[in-house]
Amino acid sequence: MVVTLFAVLFIVPVVLGSLDPGFNDDVLGLIVFKAGLQDPESKLISWNEDDNNPCNWAGVKCDRQTNRVSELLLDNFSLSGRIGRGLLRLQFLRILSLSKNNFTGTINPSLARIASLRVIDLSENNLSGPIPDEFFRQCGSLIVVSLAGNKLSGQIPDTLSLCKTLRGVNFSSNQLSGQLPDGIWSLYGLRSLDLSNNFLEGEIPEGIGSLYSLRAINLGKNKFSGRIPDSIGSCLLLRLLDLSENLFSGGLPESMQRLRMCNYLSLRGNLLTGEVPAWIWGMRNLGTLDLSANVFSGQIPNSIGNLLLLKELNLSSNQFGGSLPESMTKCTNLVAMDVSHNLLTGNLPAWIFSLGLQTISLAGNKLNGSVEYSPLTSLQFLNMSRNSLIGSIPESIGELKTLHVLDLSNNQLNGSIPFEIRGAVLLKELKLEKNFLTGKIPTQIEKCKSLTSLILSQNHLTGPIPAAIANLTSIENVDLSFNNLSGSLPKELTNLSHLLSFNISHNNIQGELPSGGFFNTISPSSVSGNPSLCGSVVNRSCPSVHPKPIVLNPDSSSNSSNAGSFPSNRRHKIILSISALIAIGAAIFIAVGVLAITILNIHARSSMSHAAASPILSGGDDFSHSPTNDAQYGKLVMFSGDADFVAGAHALLNKDCELGRGGFGAVYRTILRDGRSVAIKKLTVSSLIKSQEDFEREVKNLGKIRHHNLVALEGYYWTSSLQLLIYEYISSGSLYKHLHEVPGKSCLSWRERFNIVLGTAKGLAHLHQLNIIHYNLKSTNILIDSGGEPKVGDFALARLLPMLDRYVLSSKIQSALGYMAPEFACRTVKITEKCDVYGFGVLVLEVVTGRRPVEYMEDDVVVLCDMVRGALDEGKVEECVDRRLQGEFPADEAIPVIKLGLICASQVPSNRPDMGEVVNILELIQCPSEGQALE
Structure with missing residues (x-):
């Protein structure tokens, strides 16, 4: 190894400087490049330094006229090491592709200086550090550059704008940060720009409209904010536009309707509001439309039927209302439809099952009616949970031969689970919890060999747990809790080697828990609520089984020699009878005494009524x-x-x-x-x-x-x-105590605060899914457990009152000053879950700022929402973060969280997102790279 390094570092440069000009530089350049690599699979074994030219080497292509290397294609060769300077000898190289390897170190800034180079692909390696400015300073005639899927950091260099010949740029899936360089909008020949999955921020300027040649732009999974620029409509050739998972707000610019050639549009996971403009349903070339996880409202219009080429439609996690338009039957190419977590109403449309869909998700709406569907040979995913569906599960479920997931939970379904379920042989997840299902668990479930999750909790199922479940060898999660199941647990269940959870709590299971496998470490909460269940886990010993005692008849004799003992035997029998009488008499005496004492106690209690x-x-x-x-x-x-x-x-x-x-x-x-x-x-x-x-x-x-x-x-x-x-x-007290009564050095860290906000949002979202309003959200009602997790308390206590009178509610929760939504003061406005969202918004601001919702000064009253909103308008919102954090917080998390809090605390209820959307937004805001550093 030492000799090899010596040759590379000292001998090779001398040779390169003294070689005959006729010698093929390409051979030496590649040999030097190879010397700095590890080739564990010997993919470069054909690279022989004794060859006159490398044109027959693996991964090497030569120009037929010049016989010089024109392409170096080493994708997925399992190579590692650094990209050395030897490649600079390849002066006729046009394509350099080293993707899907394990190259490390920084990018060699001289690579782009190869005058003939057209394509550089270094994607999916482990390159790190910033992109050097010099890389693009003399980029010759470079057309395509891909550095995707590495660990590059820092900002995108301004020198990128010097490469006027660029047609494609892909810096996705790195750790790039900061704002986009202004010069990028002067690359007029650019056709594809992919900067997704980084930490880029700031607003997108109107200059984007100058990229007339753009066919595809992907800025998804960053921290871009502000409004979508109106000039985007000038990119008339756009076929793909992906702005998903950012912080864009406001409505859609009218100019977007000019993007007639667009076939892929994703705006998922932003803060976009208002009704979806009618013109979007006129973009007839759309094959994929994803508007999910925003705050869009209004109805889905009949004009959606114009999207004849549509294959994937995702409108989930918005506030769309009304019913699904029947015009969707015209979308015959539709493969996947997700309209879950909206406000859709009306009967479940029968036509939805005649579209030949592979994925259907209608969860979390207000749909009613019965579940009736015809056999769908292509259906793989069906989720209609959290609606108001009635009736029984159709027997035709067994004809869904390709179904992987069936979720009908949180409805009002009745009847039994049909034994025809055995026909769904590819089923992996079956979720039927929170219905009114009766009858037994069908033993035919064992035919669903692929099943990994079986969730049947909170129904009225009866009978034993079938041993057939033990034949589901892939099963991981079983939840049969809150039913009326009886009998003992089959011992065969201990053979399930992939089992992760098994919940049978709150049933009538009896006998001893099986021992072995998963059941040796099962959680006590998973078996609680079964009074007749015994074993060490439930801390209840099982009754011992003893053989029945042998009773000898004293009057009988086995042989004639015992005949003379009859008088003594009779005497013993009389003595036993007298003992029994004495015992019986004593018992009667004790019983009479107990009865007398009981009567006296009852008399004493009545006198103290x-x-x-x-x-x-x-x-x-x-x-x-x-x-x-x-x-x-x-x-x-x-x-x-x-x-x-x-x-x-x-x-x-x-x-x-x-x-x-x-x-x-x-x-x-x-x-x-x-x-x-x-x-x-x-x-x-x-x-x-x-x-x-x-x-x-x-x-x-x-x-x-x-x-x-x-x-x-x-x-x-x-x-x-x-x-x-x-x-x-809950041991650690209230959130109020941690925010306002704990000394500065012991105050909550940013990560703890973020987790409290997120956990609180999840708790509220769960309540709202159950149509339960908290009514009294405030920091004193958020408790912190020993692990730092928040727990929302005091929820729905107003339900204990005879009527939800606003005056009564207001007087009961007057201590929640500053958290109460303005509609409490208006009798004509309906009290909804949006009241909780308002209180949550105030709570978010309280957590981030460390200040109370209303503070009384000597000469003034400071309302937290107004103060933060004013700071945002003045561009000083970062100054609102709790000073005790002393700058130890990520601004790209804190500022979006503050903005989200203000949106939740909007004066107009319809402008507030629902809590499910809030959870999605918070999970998008969270910075994984900083999650551990700020613990």
Whole structure:
């Protein structure tokens, strides 16, 4: 190795300088290039330095007239090392393609100086560092340059504009940052520009309209902001326009309607608003149209039927309303349609299943009607979850031979799961949770050998768990929770080697948990709520099985020699009878005593009926047992686990354990007998509360809600004068405490704040999917667990009131000053989920700035929304970020988050995005490269 390096560094330069001019420079140049490489698969074994020319070498092509190397094509050769200077000897090289290798180091700035070079492709390697300015300073007649898929950083050099002959530029999938150089818009011959998947920012100037020759432009997955430039319509030859996953806002420029040749248009994942202009449905050449994850509204017009060439349509995660137009039946080329997470209404159209689609997603709308579809031989993905569909699952489901995913969850489907499901042999995911399905799990499910997810939770399924599930050898996730399943778990389930989760909680499963495989480490929560289930996981020992005892008859004899013992045997029998009588008498005596004491206790309780409703509010009274269902003594219900509280000095509502007070009541901490800490909320709205029946129905519904970012309701206590809600205890306190009561050095980091905002958004989005409005969102109701995760608490307590009266609500949540949406003051405006979105927007600003929603100064009142909006207008929004962070935050995350907060806190409800869209936007804003650096 040392000798080789010596030859490359010292001998070869001497030889190159002293060779006969007639010697082929190409051979030496390539040999020098090879000497700096690692070739693990010996792809360059044919490169022999003794050859007169390299034209027969692997990856080398020569010009037939000059016999000089014109093309070097080493794509996917598994080469590594640096791109050496030897290539500079190839003075007749026209195409250099080294893609899909493992080249490292920086880009040699001299490569582009080869005068004959037309194409440079260094994509999909591990090149790093900035793109050198010198690379484009003398670029000769370069036509195409691709540096995609590397680790290049820094800004795009201004010298790029010197390469006037460029037709194609691809710098995608790197780590480039900063704004685009102004000179790029002077490359008038440019036909393709791909800068996607970087960290580029700023607005796109109107200069883009000067690129008249553009056929394709991809700026997706960056941080570009502002409005889409109106001059984009001047690029009349555009066939592909991708501006997805940026921060573009406003509406679509009218000039875009001139892009008649465009066949691919993606604006996915921006902050675009308003109705989609009618002219977009007149772009007849469109094959792909993706407007998803924006804030578009209005109806989908009949003119969509004009898009006869349309193959892929994605309008998901917007606010489109109305019904799906029947004119879509004209789109006979349509392969994939996603209109999920909108506000679509009406019956599920039958024609949608006659289009020959491969992918259909209608999830998260307000569609109703029954599920009726004809056999679709090509359908691979069907998602109609989170609607209001009724009826049963059609038997023709078995004819969907190519179906991979079926999701009908969160509807109102009834009937049983048809055994014809066995016909869907390629099915990988079956999700039917949160319906009203009855009957047994069909054993025929075992025919779906490809199944990886089986989610049937929250239905009314009965019968045993079929052992046939053990034949699903690819299964990873099984959720059968919240049903009425019975019987024991088949031991064959332990053979499922790919199992990641198996949830059977809240059923009637009995017997011993299987041991072995996944079940040795199964989570206790996955098996809770099965009272007859036993095993170490549920901390309940299984009853021992003993052989039946052998009873000998004392009157019998085995042989004649025992005949003389009869009198003694009879005497023993009499003695046993007397003992039994004594025992029976003692038992009767004890029972009478217990009965007498019980009667006295009942009499004592009745004499204290006025105090029965409050055995809990002093420092000394104990509430250590589960009360009976006696109306005077109250009713305690726990949804899972122990229903007993620890006896001792601390009462259930011990004032010393008070955690805080809010508009609906005070909160206390106490401990269950099983060791769990819980938080008890004593409701102070008894005069307004519903009847016991309505109260219990609402509380039980709230108790079923489970999400990683929601505080779980564990149970309740009821008397006519006292109502308690029992929540899981969150150890680290409220978000308010962390923002406003923690010293500067211990304040939340930017990453912690971002995660709190994102987690809160996910929790609210889950509530809104269940058509539940929080009504009282504020930082004191966001709790932080020991892992730093946010949990939204106190949600939907207004549902416990007899009517959602605005005056009552306003008086109950008056402590949420600054969070309340303006429509609370207007009786003619409907209270919707958008009220929560407004409160969330204020909360976002509070988290980012560290300031309260309303602050009272000596001579002024500062409203946080107004202050931040003013700073944005003055270009000083970055100064609003909490000073305690001392600049330790990524501006390209913080500023978009602030803008999102202001959009959510818009005065007009229709201008606010829904929480599902907010989650998508936050996930787009997050900077993965900085995620760990700022922990």
